Amino acid sequence: xxxxxxxxxxxxxxxxxxxxxxxxxAEKLNEAGVEVVGKIFAHDKIEDIKxxxxxxxxxxxxxxxxxGLGPTIxxxxxxxxxxxxxxxxxxxxxxxxxxxxxxxxxxxxxLTKNLKEVSVIEGSEVFYNEPGIAPAFFIENISAFPxxxxxxxxxxxxxxxYIKEKFKLNEKLIVKDYIVWGIPESLLEEKIKDYFTDxxxxxxxxxxDYGIVVRxxxxxxxxxxxxxxxxxxxxxxxDSILYEGYKPSEEVLVKKLLEKGLKISLGxxxxxxxxxxxxxxxxxxxxxLVEGIVTYSNESKVERLRVKEETLNxxxxxxxxxxxxxxxxxxxxxxxxxxxxAGPLGGTEEKPVGTVYIGxxxxxxxxxxxxxxxxxxERIRIRACYTAINNLLQILxxxxxx
Numbered sequence: 001x002x003x004x005x006x007x008x009x010x011x012x013x014x015x016x017x018x019x020x021x022x023x024x025x026a027e028k029l030n031e032a033g034v035e036v037v038g039k040i041f042a043h044d045k046i047e048d049i050k051x052x053x054x055x056x057x058x059x060x061x062x063x064x065x066x067x068g069l070g071p072t073i074x075x076x077x078x079x080x081x082x083x084x085x086x087x088x089x090x091x092x093x094x095x096x097x098x099x100x101x102x103x104x105x106x107x108x109x110x111l112t113k114n115l116k117e118v119s120v121i122e123g124s125e126v127f128y129n130e131p132g133i134a135p136a137f138f139i140e141n142i143s144a145f146p147x148x149x150x151x152x153x154x155x156x157x158x159x160x161x162y163i164k165e166k167f168k169l170n171e172k173l174i175v176k177d178y179i180v181w182g183i184p185e186s187l188l189e190e191k192i193k194d195y196f197t198d199x200x201x202x203x204x205x206x207x208x209d210y211g212i213v214v215r216x217x218x219x220x221x222x223x224x225x226x227x228x229x230x231x232x233x234x235x236x237x238x239d240s241i242l243y244e245g246y247k248p249s250e251e252v253l254v255k256k257l258l259e260k261g262l263k264i265s266l267g268x269x270x271x272x273x274x275x276x277x278x279x280x281x282x283x284x285x286x287x288x289l290v291e292g293i294v295t296y297s298n299e300s301k302v303e304r305l306r307v308k309e310e311t312l313n314x315x316x317x318x319x320x321x322x323x324x325x326x327x328x329x330x331x332x333x334x335x336x337x338x339x340x341x342a343g344p345l346g347g348t349e350e351k352p353v354g355t356v357y358i359g360x361x362x363x364x365x366x367x368x369x370x371x372x373x374x375x376x377x378e379r380i381r382i383r384a385c386y387t388a389i390n391n392l393l394q395i396l397x398x399x400x401x402x
Contacts, residue, residue: 001167003029004056005039008049008067008077009147012041021066021145021152027246030217032160033172034062044068049080053142062163067147069134071117077144082121085140089119092126095135102133125162127155138162172220176230177246180237181211181390188212188237195232198225210249210386211242242393249389250278256396257288262334266292267305267326269317270340270356274385290332305329305337318351320368323359327366335361336388342377356384360392367395 005025011017019041026036037060042052049068056063068077082089095118103110117134120126124137132151136159137144143159145152163169180188185205192214196203200222206213214233218226234241243252257264266276276292279285293304298317301307307325315321318339326337340356347353352372359368369391373383 001034001062001169002037002060003034003062003064004037004060006042006049006052006056006063006065007039007147008042008044008065010044010074012067013043020149021147024149024153025064025066025156027175028156028160030173030175032164033169033219034163035173044074044076046076046080046083049077050084053081053084057141061141063142065142065144066152067145069117069136069144069146071111071113075116078116078119078121081139081142081144085121085142087139088122089116090122091115092118092120092135095126095129095133099133127158127162130154174218174220174223174226175246176216176226176244178214178230178233178237178244179208179211179242179246179249180214180240181242181394183212183237183240185212188214191236192233195229195236201226201229208248209382211390213246215246239394239397242390248278249386249393251282253389253393253396254279254282254285254288256393257334258284260396262288263290263332264288264334264336265290265330265332266335267301267330267337268292268294269296269301269338270342271338271381271385271388272296274381275336275338275388278385278389293330295326301326316351318355318357320357320359320370323357323368324366327359327361327368330361333361333363334392335359336392337361338384338388340371340373340380340384342380342384344377354380356380356387358384358388358391360388360395362392362395362399367391 005022007019007022012019022039029036040052042048053063065077068075078089099114099118100110120135120137121139124139127136129135129151131154132146132148134146136155145155185207200218202217204215206215216226216229242249268275273292273294279289295301295304298312302309305326306329307322311321311325318341323337323339327335337359341347341351341353343353354373356371356373357368371387373380
């Protein structure tokens with residue numbers, strides 16, 4: 001079975017908002033054995049939405065829309081579906097009562113236009129929206145969900161259960177991901193492409209800040225072939241594979257540190273707290289993170305991390321010697337320290353923009369490397385952030401701290 005995704009919202013086309021819903025839906029549909037064959041971004045215009053539905057219907061079994069279910073004049077997805085199917089909009093009484101209850105709890109008056117939000121296409125299968133107001137619905141192989149990610153994620157599993165039963169979906173797709181670090185995408189492809197000659201296995205590369213995702217997808221009946229390829233991939237790529245699974249490396253790092261009862265602290269200069277923020281974003285980080293200190297100036301390096309003024313004078317803030325003393329000033333068994341030139345100003349012939357020293361301390365052992373990272377200021381900072389996280393992951397792996 002094939003599906004087409006339609007993401008409705010002019011804000012997705014003018015750069016005001018980033019689409020994350022299609023990534024989530026595609027992943028869940030693949031797990032259910034539904035192949036996503038394409039996606040369309042549509043403006044908040046009835047004719048644009050109708051044209052998108054028509055194209056999607058010609059190319060897929062299921063059409064799934066996200067966005068445009070709210071109460072305002074630019075929320076037109078339901079009207080477009082109604083016109084396309086020549087069906088009327090009707091108020092869903094359950095969601096109307098829930099809306100009245102939720103509004104009353106917040107002291108908000110229900111307006112006539114709010115009824116639009118709890119309306120669905122007549123004859124639809126309706127999915128209850130626990131965290132929000134607008135229900136999702138399914139009719140004639142067309143479904144619509146709110147654009148709010150939290151609400152979509154609440155109802156999408158219910159929708160998947162429904163279509164599995166309705167269309168007797170038994171064959172699952174297996175998705176196996178490996179996160180690869182330290183190999184350019186072109187070289188990575190050269191290393192492994194000859195092993196993927198069987199068209200039953202779909203191979204793709206997804207470039208993320210934390211590495212390249214090598215993704216293999218196949219039907220469940222081909223699991224033995226996939227497992228053999230996975231072993232070959234591990235043999236060819238070796239230590240370049242950071243871990244298996246589609247998740248950012250900060251999640252993997254926090255899990256490893258928690259499992260081993262290790263505490264971590266960070267001293268950041270050019271990354272400005274970015275590494276600490278990544279770690280803090282992971283649930284449970286309080287069990288391992290002691291502190292993250294932004295020592296941007298030389299004075300703060302001296303006062304907060306006890307870096308010697310002599311070291312700064314002799315070698316500069318961006319140096320192996322300074323980073324080592326930053327690590328020594330962090331008292332946990334595991335520590336990260338970063339100092340560099342993110343640019344666009346501040347570079348010299350000896351230390352051009354992109355020069356970054358990244359240090360890891362594990363117990364009493366120090367690992368400090370110099371990098372020349374490419375890109376603008378933000379790109380250099382992001383690259384330094386994930387180089388630090390991934391370096392620590394690789395060190396923990398080699399030391400047997402799994």
